Amino acid sequence: MKLLKRIGVLLIIVLVGIQFIPTTRNENNEVLTTEFIKAFNPPKNISYLLKTSCYDCHSNNTNYPWYNKIQPISWFLERHIKEAKEELNFSEFGEYSIRKQKSKLKSISNQIKDDEMPLSSYTLIHRDAKLSEKDKSELEKWLTELRDSL
């Protein structure tokens, strides 16, 4: 029992201690000309869907939830955002070569069609980010048209 108590106390000290370690926030209000919506000017509904369902992880600007103030949750989110941006960053999409843009558009379509994206750990909390069948087919149609026009 004594050992358990010690472990408990240690755990609390660690949990309190890690709250003071700063994390880098993914926030940048500057809208680059390479920004996806700026570059391709999609209809309002498409912009809305991408912003609501993808931009928190795949852009330079995350709209953080309150619990991002709590460690180790903020590390978890930070890692997710970093990984997501390495794969696809809508803020810098216009910088990609045409070949890369086309292949990313294809992969965006696939991820949406297969319900891989947005991540289910995200839609569990952000209910409005979940894509309906109608949303998915509208996105698919517009993304395909864009891909063919490049």
Ligand code: HEC
């Ligand atoms: C909660 C964060 C989060 C959200 C929201 C999110 N993604 Fe992702 N996405 C990731 C992460 C993390 C990865 C990299 C790891 C992986 O593939 O699972 C990724 C990878 C991807 C990839 C590359 C996958 C590959 O293997 O080629 C595409 C494309 C993608 N996401 C598209 C989207 C689209 C489109 C949306 C919105 C409909 C979206 N994501 C929403 C976190 C997210």
